[in-house]
Amino acid sequence: MASNLSPAFAYTVVYVRDVAKSVAFYTSAFGYNVRRLDQSQKWAELDSGPTTIAFTPLHQRETDALTGEVHLPDSKGERNPVEICFDYADVDGAYRRAVDNGAVPVSAPETKNWGQKVGYVRDMDGIVVRLGSYVNEPNKTA
Structure with missing residues (x-):
């Protein structure tokens, strides 16, 4: 069942x-x-x-034998197929903290047309990390 x-x-x-x-x-x-x-x-x-x-x-x-080796992007122009996303109340502060602690800036926080404030950085392995504000679901009407 x-x-x-x-x-x-x-x-x-x-x-x-x-x-x-x-x-x-x-x-x-x-x-x-x-x-x-x-x-x-x-x-x-x-x-x-x-x-x-x-x-x-x-x-x-455990996994190399099944699928082969994991490869990170070869250049700064490539990116991983996965993005890690964190939500913060203070996106600007989170972005500054990340960059001040070694994150590579990709794009500074800005408010998107859907209302969320979002900024992007990369970690030391080239993984894109999105720092965004919390998104509230729109009010649903029955």
Whole structure:
């Protein structure tokens, strides 16, 4: 019998060159606390609410054999097929903090036509990180 329950979105795993450096960057640039960094430094998790942000090295025995190696963009003109998005009450402050702590500026925060304020940076592995204001759902009428 099939379940009527939707699965919970539990993890986003980010493949990086250096797990410890990435975790240090994400804690200083975006304000997260480290939940776990294993002694081998091949796995780390941030305290990020109900969905965990985890980091692991680019090359993993478990997944390389199935799908091949993970490759980061070769140039600044390329980007990863995934974007990480964080919501903040103060997008301008979050953007300044990220850049002051080593994030590469992509585009400064601006209010989009849908009403959300959004800015973009890149991390040390070229991953695009969107810093946005909270989006409220429009009032629904019956």
